[in-house]
Each structure stands twice: as structure tokens, then as C-alpha cells.
Amino acid sequence: MLGISLFAVMGTLLFYIYFMAKSYPRQELSAVFALSFFVYNFDNDTMSAPYMLAPMAELSHRPLRELIETFSGPGLSGCSEYFTEMISAGAFIAGGPFESWYADNGPCPRKIVYQIVGSDPSHLARAASLLDQNECLGIDINMGCSAPAIARTGAGVRWMADIGKAGEMIALARKGVKRRLSVKLRLSTGYALPEGEDEFVYLVRFCRRLEEAGVELITLHPRTGREKFHRTARWDYVSALRKELRIPVAGNGDIADAAGFLARASSGVCDAVMVGRAAVKQPWIFAQARQMEAAGLGAAPLGTGESVAQSGEVFTKMNINIEETGLLFLDLLAKYQPPEFHLSRAQRFFGYFCDNLKWGNYVKTLLNRETELSGIGRAWSGYFREGEE
Known part of the structure; x- marks a missing residue:
């Protein structure tokens, strides 16, 4: 019954819009x-x-x-x-x-x-x-x-x-x-x-x-x-x-x-x-x-x-793992973008994503030195292994 009611409501709305459009084309x-x-x-x-x-x-x-x-x-x-x-x-x-x-x-x-x-x-x-x-x-x-x-x-x-x-x-x-x-x-x-x-x-x-x-x-x-x-x-x-x-x-x-x-x-x-x-x-x-x-x-x-x-x-009961999120992005980048795009897209992404870190500018410098996607992944994980302090 609920489904039928919803279709009836939407049908009425669509008819109304059609009528208005015919009467007032600019709308x-x-x-x-x-x-x-x-x-x-x-x-x-x-x-x-x-x-x-x-x-x-x-x-x-x-x-x-x-x-x-x-x-x-x-x-x-x-x-x-x-x-x-x-x-x-x-x-x-x-x-x-x-x-x-x-x-x-x-x-x-x-x-x-x-x-x-x-x-x-x-x-x-x-x-x-x-x-x-x-x-x-x-x-x-x-x-x-x-x-x-x-x-x-x-x-x-x-x-x-x-x-x-x-x-x-x-x-x-x-x-x-x-x-x-x-x-x-x-x-x-x-x-x-x-x-x-x-x-x-x-x-x-x-x-x-x-x-x-x-x-x-x-x-x-x-x-x-x-x-x-x-x-x-x-x-x-x-x-x-x-x-x-x-x-x-x-x-x-x-x-x-x-x-x-x-x-x-x-x-x-x-x-x-x-x-x-x-x-x-x-x-x-x-x-x-x-x-x-x-x-x-x-x-x-x-x-x-x-x-x-x-x-x-x-506020939202969301637990964000920054390291894992960064690694997931690298995996997605390798999967859905051509090799020619990997380095520039990774460094551009981490240019913003690193702002979640205490020593974000330091990590950006490390990542920008890398010449391959695999190197960016190692440098990223290395930061967390060393600890932020």
C-alpha cells in the first residue's frame, strides 16, 4: 500500500510539473x-x-x-x-x-x-x-x-x-x-x-x-x-x-x-x-x-x-584510520588510473590529506621526493611505524 501511495504522489507531482511547464515554459x-x-x-x-x-x-x-x-x-x-x-x-x-x-x-x-x-x-x-x-x-x-x-x-x-x-x-x-x-x-x-x-x-x-x-x-x-x-x-x-x-x-x-x-x-x-x-x-x-x-x-x-x-x-561515531585510508587511496589509484598519472595524482592527493597529521608538512616533503607509487606507499607507512612523536 505504501508503494502504491508513493507512486500516486509522484504521479501527481509529475503531472503538475508537466502542466506548469506547458503553461509557463521558462519554469x-x-x-x-x-x-x-x-x-x-x-x-x-x-x-x-x-x-x-x-x-x-x-x-x-x-x-x-x-x-x-x-x-x-x-x-x-x-x-x-x-x-x-x-x-x-x-x-x-x-x-x-x-x-x-x-x-x-x-x-x-x-x-x-x-x-x-x-x-x-x-x-x-x-x-x-x-x-x-x-x-x-x-x-x-x-x-x-x-x-x-x-x-x-x-x-x-x-x-x-x-x-x-x-x-x-x-x-x-x-x-x-x-x-x-x-x-x-x-x-x-x-x-x-x-x-x-x-x-x-x-x-x-x-x-x-x-x-x-x-x-x-x-x-x-x-x-x-x-x-x-x-x-x-x-x-x-x-x-x-x-x-x-x-x-x-x-x-x-x-x-x-x-x-x-x-x-x-x-x-x-x-x-x-x-x-x-x-x-x-x-x-x-x-x-x-x-x-x-x-x-x-x-x-x-x-x-x-x-x-x-x-x-x-x-559527533558521528566514525573512526577514521588515517594510515589505512591513505594506503587504500594508493591501491585505488593503481587500479583505476594509468601509470602516467600515478605519481602526480598521489602527490596532489597527499598534499591535502597530510594536513590530518601533526607533522604533515614533513610527510609531504618525504612523499614528494619519491619517483614511484610504491615508494610513496613505503614512505607513508614508514611515518606511522616511526610514530608521530
Whole structure:
């Protein structure tokens, strides 16, 4: 009877959305996307904002996703959406030697969002169309990367310099994408705006153009392209932008632990919350935040530094073995990435994960001296055998 009732409720909701979409076309995408959030969270026994893993170069790959999933269990939804590290649209359509690794959608294909980057509209549209044929949740176009090597080509955050051009590119990409199409961006390029226009006014105009062209979700990293990580993320802009758009808005920036993650997710300022570097340092952050939420702990402050495991135990009954977690990551890296990626990905991961240790900087130095994955594993375990004192 319960199953029949649920189907009846969902059927009614779907009919309502269809009716609204026919009557109010501009609200169609927003309504459908909002329903997908509702269904996902209802199915996982929670109604908080979805939790997303940010796209990070050399980090947002299958080994990290596999590691994050190991902390999920019965009743724990963990991460809702996994954004991949940015995929070069030009290299992907040219059939580069490593593109299949970037396009790996394991272990949770239905949670995968492929992020693509490029400056050529036709390349972006073609890559989006090809990736859309894989099992995934959606396609995301990078309009936020401010790395000089990306921005100087006209890609990443440089798309934000021209509203018309960006809108045309999105409209072209939309034609070949049946799944959700999203964009991740910043407040602005950080350079002077046309005729001295206010930064937020320009941002709203830019996002409304993307919305009109077919974007169904916008993730805002509330810093400019020139600020990088030098200024505190301005989450008030996330809330303000959300009020100006019909489509959902996700927020990203300055989330340091599960307590901060949960605080943002339950604040009501955004429709979803994205975390990046903190999820590399603490791959258990998604599961921990979910457990805190389920226990009704709200945004209780966690400990810092060496107390991370103890904090997890107090608030969520999670016991984290740092050594074993690091070794598991190395095993996953060897299994799911090509040998050419092993060293760079391992050193990049431990550059954040070592921050869980008392002598983290010392361990980073040891690991960065190694030239093979096996050497990194020996150096990592050696630190724990010697003892942290």
C-alpha cells in the first residue's frame, strides 16, 4: 500500500510539473530539476540540500570517488553528485590518449557530472554531446577556472567577459545535450566591467542569459577570477543570485569540515552545496555531515588538527584510520588510473590529506621526493611505524 501511495504522489507531482511547464515554459527546467533533488533526497531518507564534489584538476577522478564511497553505508547517502576534473573539449573530441580515463564514470554513473573546458563553442558543443551519451547525471561547462594557462586561451572564467558570446555557446551546446546542463562560474573575471557596471548587476545579467539559453543549474564560487583563494568566499552573493533566477543555484567555497558543510546545506541560502579541497583532506566529510544531520546535531563545531578522528567519533561515531585510508587511496589509484598519472595524482592527493597529521608538512616533503607509487606507499607507512612523536 505504501508503494502504491508513493507512486500516486509522484504521479501527481509529475503531472503538475508537466502542466506548469506547458503553461509557463521558462519554469520547466527549474521545476524538473527541483523534483530531481526531491526524489534523490527522499530516496536517501534526507531532505537537506544535495552535497556535491567540486571539479578539481588531478583530484576529482575515480580513485577519489571510490574512496569517498567507502565511507557511505546503509542509510548514508554521502555525496549526491560527483563533478569530474575538467575535460579539455578539444582533446576529447580529438581522441587524446588519456580521455577515456577522464570520462570514467565509476563507481556511481548516475551521480557523475562531466565538466568540460574550452574556448571553441563548436568543440564544447561536440564534447558535451559525446559525453551526454554516457550514463551520467549531466554536463557542466567550466566558466570559473582562472588558471593563466586556461584563461589566456579564452576558456574558463574568460567566458564571463562576454554575455552574448557565452549565451550563444550555451545555446549551441544545449542542442546536443539531453541530460542536465549546468555551468560553474565566479562572481566575475575580476577585471573592469563594461561602463563601470556593478559587479552583481552584471552577474545577474550574465546568469539570466545562461538560463534563457538552457542552463539548468548554476554553481557560484563567490570570488572573482583575480582573487583566486586570497579572499573569503562571499556567500551572500550566492543567496542574492538565487533570488534572481528561476533555476537552482549551488554554492561553493571555504567549507573546511563537516560542520561547515552542514551549516551551509541547512542555511537555505542555496539549492545545493559543493565542497572541494576539504573533501580531499577528509574523504569522509559527506558521510560525516549526513550522520551529524541524522543525529540532529546541526552545525556543531568539530575539533581541528589531530582531533579530526576524535571529533568524528564524538559527533558521528566514525573512526577514521588515517594510515589505512591513505594506503587504500594508493591501491585505488593503481587500479583505476594509468601509470602516467600515478605519481602526480598521489602527490596532489597527499598534499591535502597530510594536513590530518601533526607533522604533515614533513610527510609531504618525504612523499614528494619519491619517483614511484610504491615508494610513496613505503614512505607513508614508514611515518606511522616511526610514530608521530
